[in-house]
Amino acid sequence: MEEGFRLILEGMGEDVNREGLVDTPKRVAKMYAELMSGLSGDLKESDLLKTQFHEKYDEMVYLKNIEFASMCEHHFLPFTGRAHVAYIPGDSIVGLSKLARVVEFYARFPQVQERMTYQIASLIQKTLNPKGVAVVLEASHTCMTIRGIKKAGAMMVTTKLLGRFKTDEKTRAEFMATVHAP
Numbered sequence: 563m564e565e566g567f568r569l570i571l572e573g574m575g576e577d578v579n580r581e582g583l584v585d586t587p588k589r590v591a592k593m594y595a596e597l598m599s600g601l602s603g604d605l606k607e608s609d610l611l612k613t614q615f616h617e618k619y620d621e622m623v624y625l626k627n628i629e630f631a632s633m634c635e636h637h638f639l640p641f642t643g644r645a646h647v648a649y650i651p652g653d654s655i656v657g658l659s660k661l662a663r664v665v666e667f668y669a670r671f672p673q674v675q676e677r678m679t680y681q682i683a684s685l686i687q688k689t690l691n692p693k694g695v696a697v698v699l700e701a702s703h704t705c706m707t708i709r710g711i712k713k714a715g716a717m718m719v720t721t722k723l724l725g726r727f728k729t730d731e732k733t734r735a736e737f738m739a740t741v742h743a744p
């Protein structure tokens with residue numbers, strides 16, 4: 563990565579040996595290792611929701627305003643925003659912080675927001691076997707706000723609904739009201 567970024571700088575016409583840039587490729591390589599840590603394989607997606615508790619609770623559990631920062635794989639510029647995650651438990655529940663960790667995990671790959679939304683929902687569905695899962699991601703994409711059409715403030719919203727959130731209008735409305743509540 564270090565060598566690669568040095569080439570990018572050279573390609574831009576920069577002097578890679580000047581003081582301010584001489585260590586930049588090393589810093590950038592370190593930074594990408596952190597931002598793309600999902601690719602290292604150190605953390606397994608199957609471990610993220612492993613600690614479960616058996617509880618009889620069949621109302622919606624939700625965690626809103628989970629801040630995240632990921633990287634658009636088309637331009638390699640960040641997109642940042644908030645995730646809202648809800649599920650209706652089957653036989654088990656997980657600690658709320660675990661839901662935030664799932665969001666964080668999938669943010670650490672070269673991403674597209676649509677896929678990230680789907681991955682979060684489908685891991686919860688697969689691991690917890692709940693009666694329903696709902697995920698909404700709202701994000702601002704720098705590949706749109708600082709370049710191209712430069713529409714600052716535009717938010718991309720993606721939604722994935724499974725189970726009861728998809729089939730039952732009342733449940734879906736309850737979730738959406740929660741997302742839109744101040």
Ligand SMILES: [Zn+2]
Pocket residue numbers: 634635636637638639703705706
């Ligand atoms: Zn992009």
